[in-house]
Amino acid sequence: MRPFEFVAPETAEKAVAILAENSPNAKPLAGGTDMVVDLKHTNAVPKVVVDLNKIEEFRGIEMTDRGLRIGSLVTHTEIMEHPLVAEHAPAMIDAARTIGAVQTRNLGTLGGNLVTCVPSLDSGPVLVALDAEVTVVGNDGRRQMPLTEFFVGPRKTALNPDELLADIIVPTAMLGRATHFLKFGLRKGQALALVNGASSLRLDGGKVADARIALGAVAPVVIRAGKAEDLVNGTDADEAVLAEAGDLAAGECKPIDDFRASADYRRDLVRVLTKRTLETAYAIAKDKG
Ligand SMILES: Cc1cc2nc3c(=O)[nH]c(=O)nc-3n(C[C@H](O)[C@H](O)[C@H](O)COP(=O)(O)OP(=O)(O)OC[C@H]3O[C@@H](n4cnc5c(N)ncnc54)[C@H](O)[C@@H]3O)c2cc1C
Structure with missing residues (x-):
């Protein structure tokens, strides 16, 4: 590992000032599960690690006027164990459970996961299906944006080099919404997603309303399957509708061929995942009455 300067400021304001002063040769460190690998194995070692x-x-993790606020340093294990998440956004727990192994979940943070912005990141789909927003802090203050705008491209977020992700908010209107997450990998544990995704919906007069289908690992960033969403809204989510929604979602994604799976196989997984996540979200919504 090449040498670097290590600083550990106690406030966000100090941290962003250090980042600005040393930009672009400074990099933030959270749990280090991705970053330490980079520090050890690449030449892209920053001058200053913040x-x-x-x-x-x-x-x-706390309830605020705007919704459920989750600090960027919250680990995947903390998400899995927190009563507010269990009560208001339990699908986040299903997603967190699939990330790496215990050690990775104990150290890895939600903020770090979102900032890596890899197409397969497992915390993305549920948060997109719940319309999450993020708070970014920089030298000019704070700004808020939808998570969908934070994800710009593979490994690229809307953060400037001297900005930090402060927190993630699941808006009040989306709390308790019926949501289901699924991840398909080459094996059950410690596998990157071939496809992951989540569907959320509510019922209006017994019919699906306001469906959101978020898909990961099948496009440069997490995407919404808008045509499939339009199709299921206003229906009873019966077998035929769900099958057609799966076909539409498969057409809306742009998976790649790589050594893990072909694009066609990933499209098939999207068909299955869309159908199953909608089916389960609908059943959860019915149960809630
Ligand atoms: C063995 C292993 C298995 C894994 N399995 C999975 C998996 O199944 N699913 C999955 O999605 N991921 C997986 N990961 C990836 C990784 O563990 C997660 O993305 C984790 O959440 C990253 O968080 P971290 O706190 O460790 O980030 P770090 O490594 O500390 O940082 C990651 C990046 O984010 C930046 N950063 C961190 N926090 C902030 C912030 N608040 N503001 C601005 N920039 C910030 C850092 O500068 C760095 O560029 C795995 C990693 C390993 C090593």
Whole structure:
């Protein structure tokens, strides 16, 4: 590993000032599950590593006026164990459970996962299906944006080099919404997603309303399958509708061929995943009455 300077500021304001002063040769560090691998195995070692772990305001899960706020430093294990997440956004727990192994989930943070912005990131689809927003802090203050705008491209977010992700908010209107997440990989544990995704919906007079279908690993960033959403809205989500929604979603994604799977196989997985996530989200919504 090449040498670097290590700083651990206690406030977001100090951290962004250090990033600005040393930009583009400074990089934030959260849990380090991705970053330490980069520091060890690539030449892209920054001059300054800015450890975020002393920034208290980036921690914690709490209910606010805007919705469920999750600090960017919250780990996947904390998400899995938190009663507010279990009550208001349980599909986040299903997604967190699929990330790496225990050690990765204990160290890896939600913020770090979103900032890596790899197409297969497992926390993305549920948050997109729940219309999550993020808060970004920089030297000019704070700005909020939908998570869909934060994801710009593979490994590229809307963050400037001197900005940090502060928190993630699941808006009040989406709390408790029927949501289901699924991930398909080459094996059950410690596998990157070939395809992952989540569907969320509510019922209006017993019919599907406001469906959101978010798909990961089949496009440069997490996408919504808008045509499939339009099709299921206003229906009883019967077998024929769900099968057609799966076909439409498969047509809306742009998977790649690689050594893990062909694009055609990924499209087939999207068909199955869309159908199953909608089916289960509909059943959850019916159960809630
Ligand atoms: C063995 C292994 C298995 C894995 N399995 C999975 C998996 O199944 N699914 C999955 O989605 N991921 C997986 N990952 C990837 C990784 O663990 C997660 O993405 C994790 O959540 C990253 O968080 P971190 O806190 O460790 O990030 P770090 O490694 O600390 O940082 C990652 C990147 O984000 C930046 N960053 C971190 N926090 C902030 C912030 N608040 N503001 C601005 N920039 C920030 C860093 O500068 C760096 O570029 C795996 C990794 C390993 C090593």
